[in-house]
Amino acid sequence: MCKLCNNNIEPGIQELDISHCQEISHIPMIPGLIKIWCQGCPKLTEIPRIPGLRDIRCYKSSIIDISGFDDLEFLDCCDCPFLISISNNINLKSIYCVRSPNLRSISNVPKLDLISCSGCPSLASIPYDVVDKIMAKKYCYQCYGCGWLKYDPDYDFNIKKLVRLQRWFKRLYVSKRLTKLIPQIVPLYYHPDARGGFRDKKILMKFLNKCTLTDE
Secondary structure: OOOOOOOOOOOOOOEEEOOOOOOOOOOOOOOOOOEEEOOOOOOOOOOOOOOOOOEEEOOOOOOOEEEOOOOOOEEEOOOOOOOOEEEOOOOOOEEEOOOOOOOOEEEOOOOOOEEEOOOOOOOOEOOHHHHHHHHHOOOOEEOOOOOOOOOOOOHHHHHHHHHHHHHHHHHHHHHHHHHHHHHHHHHHHHOOOOOOOHHHHHHHHHHHHHHHHHHO
């Protein structure tokens, strides 16, 4: 049980530590809060957009989205298995989000000057203009294991493999469509009253006529 679970929050508190609480699932709006530790909280899926909150340490939690924090400057969300997006944090300067398997995008973080996002296999969208500047300044940037980012050593190989798979699936899709359409097309193609396939229909009609005469 943490301070929140026990309703033991002092007025004017600036730093809150609820690490590894197995029960907490909601954080109330706490005016004046600047820093929060909420790592290892399996039931916590979101953090309220508290004005003035600058530092969030939520690694190994169940956070899904970290967006819309106007004052947030530091974020440590490593090992968050359900995290999908980090966006619209206009004052965010440092991001540590390594080993977050479902993280798909990082966007609108114009003041970013440090990022570590290695081991994020689903990450496909980041602000390249900002990250290029970070790399030029030789600040921390790691992307190993982020196969859909151009900085990853395996990026070219992964893209070529993706293109081959897309072509294969396209052929498979077209083949299945044709398999379904053929039974509908054949009766139309050979129908005596339909236009098209005249020679085949003429041969078919002659054959039918012969069969009719033979029967008579």
